[in-house]
Amino acid sequence: MMVQDLPAARPPRRAQWRKLARGNGGVAALIALLVFNALVTPNFLQLQTLFVNISQVATIAIVAMGMTLVIATGGIDLSVGAVMALAGALAPLIFQSALGTAYPGLGVAAAIVLPLLAAVACGLFNGVMVAVLRVQPIIATLILFISGRGIAQVLTNGNLQTFKNPAFSYLGTGKILGLPFQGWLALAIAVALFWVVTRTLFGRYVLAIGGNERAAHLAGGPVRRVKIGVYVICAALAGLAGLIVVAINSASDAARNGNLMELDAIAAAVVGGALLQGGRAPVFGAILGALIIQLVKYTLLANGVEDEVALIAKAAIILAAVYVQQTRKE
Amino acid sequence: MQPLLSMTGVEKAFNGATALAGASLEILPGEVHALIGQNGAGKSTLIKILTGVYRRDAGQVLFRGAPARIAGPREAQEAGIATIYQELNLVPLRSVTENMIMGYEPKRLGVFIDWREAHRRAREILMRFGIDIDVRAPLGSYSTAIQQLVAIARAVSLDARLVIMDEPTSSLDASEIEVLFGVVRGLRAAGVSVLYVSHFLDELFAICDRVTTMRDGRTVDCRPIAGATKLDLIGAMLGRDTAEIAxxxxxxxxxxxxxxxxxxxxxxxxxxxxxxxxxxxxxxxxxxxxxxxxxxxxxxxxxxxxxxxxxxxxxxxxxxxxxxxxxxxxxxxxxxIGFLSEDRKAEGIVPGMSVRENLTLALLPRLARNGQVDRARERALVQRFIDALGIKTADMEQPIRELSGGNQQKVLLARWLAIEPxxxxxxxxxxxxxxxxxxxxxxxxxxxxxxxxxxxxxxxxxxxxxxxxxxxxxxxxxxxxxxxxxxxxxxxxxxxxxxxxxxxxx
CATH class of the missing domain: 3.40.50.300 (P-loop containing nucleotide triphosphate hydrolases)
Incomplete structure (x- = not known):
């Protein structure tokens, strides 16, 4: 065969770097935030600050990564906050039940597995609504957005459930190599999802469906199954985040767990470079987005700005991210 | 007889691509005039110039003997030109009456809509077309044919002198087509002209008086339909002299x-x-x-x-x-079996994906082991097709949207050849x-x-x-x-x- 001097010979890793680099507006914003905080915010450059931020950003990041997959197919999932509340409400009920207290090890395991299964069921519901019944994603997921938290509150009679269970609390308070457990968990999930998106059949179909659903279908792609799959993954990750929040607080509050998380997650995904029309799934971008949103929140809080103003700042970030997306389109 | 409409020497280009190069159209009062041509012949561009959607680059448009100044749908309507589009531009969830009087509501005290009068007027207009329906019901609760007739009735009630129908029968069944034809004949009898665009030649013979044929942005033929044969029309559309085809x-x-x-x-x-x-x-x-x-x-x-x-x-x-x-x-x-769709953009390419990803989309399940894409095999295969079909791309990672149409098509062809169908x-x-x-x-x-x-x-x-x-x-x-x-x-x-x-x- 003739040796051709085609640039195609260079590794495709280049392309992935290019995709990553597209988010460099976000990286710049993150660095600016860090520098600003280092100069202005008191006690910013301390380990304690780092821990607080990592433990809080992890839940946003985990949910935002699931959201990124859903958005990559051209969908959206409003129910993540409600699924967090539901999973979070179930966990203490399970390990504090008669059986759970009799067999503590089994109880904790069940308190993690069963809520995640409940979350998966929620994801199945969303996925079937969207992919099979062809309900618009925003409406389909609105159903659980409303009812999911309701179910969680009914399960707990609307009460705050407090508990002491060190094994379960490890999810939210444990440390590996001195850094919060959930930070490592988020990182592991990111690596796994990055692999799924870039290396697997499923990931390729996710991007193809978001890029041109008709074409993916005519090329024999399993459009329904893949769409259901992303909603299931998104819901499972939301359930996990719900468990972490409960573990951090050693208390489950169905009314507040995951409240407004759908907005944070969508914002983080968009800031991270996900296109709302689909076709792009920047998993690490979602983490970057989550970091920016968390840092803005923290910056304002630590400098005595009121919470309500922080909301406005968040809106401004989303606006900026959407603006950048619009101008990037040719 | 003075023509109702006379368009001559109309030219139009989009970003340098010529859409119309010397198109003309003449319609007599009370005439049903057919406009035919292949896809891309310039029919819809000509109509859009007539209705003010596009501005012409050159040429003359005379309507009722005077130069027409039409800069938008509202002006077209006021001049007496109404268009019944393929996709109806009515509001299905609102009542028949609302759809008919929209923009021209009878008012009471200058502010409030006089509903009693509005319903009466709507009912009266529809009765003239032999349609007796509940005008208070949502338009969407009626069949496509009725909706189309409501659109026509609306047009006529606004004193249209020329009604443009673009593929009016494409979603009608045989009996509904008869109803539509009845209405068209009624319009002709009332002295209203109809410009009738259709791919179905049989229909033209059924109700049209004259036919104008367009090809490649030009008007190439205009003749009375009586005496013409289908072969004549097709020959004109395709630009073939049927006698001397070698x-x-x-x-x-x-x-x-x-x-x-x-x-x-x-x-x-x-x-x-x-x-x-x-x-x-x-x-x-x-x-x-x-x-x-x-x-x-x-x-x-x-x-x-x-x-x-x-x-x-x-x-x-x-x-x-x-x-x-x-x-x-x-x-x-x-x-x-492989299927290359005619609509490359809507059903073929995934624009944001690379040449490689587009090329292997149909083959993907066979390139995967345990759900993981075998990237080495994928790259080798893609390179083989790029070489074999001579696909001009900088790199197999280049987004397909950046390729020329011909190269995009080759990638899609390769997508299907790759599955060895x-x-x-x-x-x-x-x-x-x-x-x-x-x-x-x-x-x-x-x-x-x-x-x-x-x-x-x-x-x-x-x-x-x-x-x-x-x-x-x-x-x-x-x-x-x-x-x-x-x-x-x-x-x-x-x-x-x-x-x-x-x-x-x-």
Missing amino acids: ADGMTEFGGGAARQGEILLRAEGVATGPRLSRLDLTLHRGEIVGLGGLLGSGRTEAARALFGEDPVTAGAIRLKDAPSAPATPAQAIARG EVLILDEPTRGVDVGAKREIQAIIRDFVGQGHGVVLISSEFEELVEGADRIVVLNEGRTVTELANPGITEDRLVRALAHDRRVTA
């Missing part, structure tokens, strides 16, 4: 040698809906079977049926020895690609059947069909009407067959 080699297909192998694919009496009611087709190994037909004859629907995209309601499709038709595209692909269904494989790429694509197709596979070829270009296909199955209004075999097919014979002219079979 089958010179103008494509890369070369003459089809009719070596008939075993039967690969057979469709018998296949129907999927109103657009495809009886498809009969047999495809042998080593054969290209063309699907001939005018727009709306059911060619694309036939392809979709064979590919399992539209459910088959009657008849049988057999692929080799599989007893039933594929139920989904995925199933069709698994059985060795037995049968390829190609819907307009060379549409919108330049001459060089076109010849290359034709050579690839010939090469493919040379290996003992089969191709079903759909093309609006006659020379591609005549020279490329070993046989041509001719469709007319959703039915297989005849079949022509090479050698011996001439464009003349094909044109006659398309017109469903009996002399062909004689």
